[in-house]
């Protein structure tokens with residue numbers, strides 16, 4: 001992303017979601033229970049108790065074994081502006097019961113993120129269950145108030161970035177992936193977030209023009225069926241002339257197209273009287289408007305008998321005038337079969353006219369594409385060069401939510417644990433450090449959680465990594481590299497770290513994903529990545545567990 005577009009984000013971020021007159025990410029974008037708890041903390045004098053909360057998830061989405069962490073910059077921006085305005089407080093006076101002590105509202109007026117410290121895994125990093133993605137420390141009532149907006153900002157961003165990364169893995173590195181989801185997204189905010197985080201997850205562009213302006217994402221697109229069906233015949237081509245690329249001659253472009261229609265009919269085998277005239281008129285008009293970037297949607301009537309011949313006709317006429325067409329889009333039918341058929345005709349034309357670029361024309365495919373469709377198309381030997389993906393990508397139809405949670409792990413320097421019948425729901429107590437240990441070939445081996453007071457694991461030294469809850473699951477690891485995953489981003493009321501641009505985050509996600517072993521990334525039955533605790537933390541968890549679990553009585 002350019003410095004220019006980053007600057008637009010800075011200037012206009014506060015205008016993006018103006019709804020009802022105010023920026024939608026704000027202190028009141030929360031669940032009521034955060035406010036009622038804040039009141040009860042305040043009422044019993046606990047509001048300033050030092051607290052530590054971890055934000056994490058328990059299960060990777062899409063039956064996968066990895067997640068891309070996204071949304072962090074928006075969390076930091078939330079802290080920057082975190083306060084209750086006068087009108088917020090007036091509103092809360094109505095919402096809270098009449099018995100509420102009026103002094104509480106004076107307290108709310110003083111609330112800000114100035115005493116909050118936020119450390120987190122860098123945005124764009126591949127992350128795994130149980131690892132604290134964000135740790136927030138500060139006055140209990142204020143950190144509590146942050147729970148809902150932080151979860152809101154991380155959950156969808158990480159889900160859709162992960163979805164995008166999965167589409168990228170399915171498609172491979174060389175296919176162009178475009179996000180076409182705005183019309184199907186969960187509202188305007190969902191649409192903008194989808195475009196932003198799909199780009200982070202590895203998409204190449206979006207059709208969403210506002211996302212392009214605000215976030216510097218390349219905007220791309222073709223045209224719709226309506227453009228084709230709006231034309232009935234060639235008489236509708238009112239301005240028929242086109243100047244050649246080098247400016248030396250102007251020709252009747254419709255006549256030139258009809259010359260190529262006759263010529264091509266025997267080369268790629270079609271009947272000129274079967275092509276739809278209105279479609280040809282539409283393509284001619286689109287080419288006249290975009291002579292240097294002509295791309296046509298060819299499935300309105302019949303790809304084989306009409307759309308493809310009409311495209312080739314116009315593309316060859318453009319070529320005679322020194323312009324190169326860009327390609328076609330398919331939006332229905334058997335996308336593998338049709339793409340191969342289209343390619344074979346392109347190859348024929350390329351050979352006949354000795355135009356090597358003609359066989360490299362883009363073949364864009366769209367229509368309800370999901371991750372499984374791409375895998376299936378791969379097996380069928382498709383020749384698609386670009387996928388335009390909307391619904392399944394932005395709505396994350398395969399799994400519509402990521403389950404990040406925000407749990408208290410320490411208060412007044414005392415570690416807290418949340419117990420559950422379901423072992424997976426027991427929290428890992430206390431303030432922790434998180435390390436990623438790398439193996440011999442530079443791939444990530446294990447994430448290790450330790451109490452923050454423990455020494456950093458050392459390269460070349462054996463570390464015992466234990467499953468947090470199953471004593472028999474443990475392994476020694478001799479890391480070739482050790483990375484501390486958490487960075488402090490916000491402290492003393494300020495952003496204390498460079499915030500990467502969206503383009504840098506996209507690069508980060510790509511590089512982080514490449515350090516993860518392929519078996520963790522495969523679609524079918526991927527291997528779970530190991531997230532472990534140090535033996536000191538293991539003992540600590542289980543001692544605290546025993547201390548807090550009531551002893552039942554048999555009778």
Ligand SMILES: Nc1ncnc2c1ncn2[C@@H]1O[C@H](COP(=O)(O)OP(=O)(O)OP(=O)(O)O)[C@@H](O)[C@H]1O
Nearest residue numbers: 331332333334335336337367368369373376377380
């Ligand atoms: N070769 C293929 N292998 C697997 N799935 C495919 C293949 N070609 C297309 N698909 C998928 O099959 C589905 C076809 O959907 P559907 O039958 O609704 O579309 P259509 O009739 O071709 O087009 P329209 O959108 O005009 O109704 C789409 O989800 C598409 O992505």
Ligand SMILES: O=P(O)(O)OC[C@H]1O[C@H](OP(=O)(O)OP(=O)(O)O)[C@H](O)[C@@H]1O
Nearest residue numbers: 180331366367368369388389390391392
């Ligand atoms: O299929 P998606 O992955 O959501 O991609 C976006 C879709 O939006 C457009 O058409 P639209 O769906 O509006 O109409 P159509 O299905 O009749 O072509 C486009 O042609 C795609 O099919």
Ligand SMILES: O=C(O)c1cccnc1
Nearest residue numbers: 180207220221222223388
């Ligand atoms: O540009 C396109 O082809 C496009 C954009 C949005 C939705 N469907 C297609």
Ligand SMILES: [Mg+2]
Nearest residue numbers: 331366367368
């Ligand atoms: Mg559709």
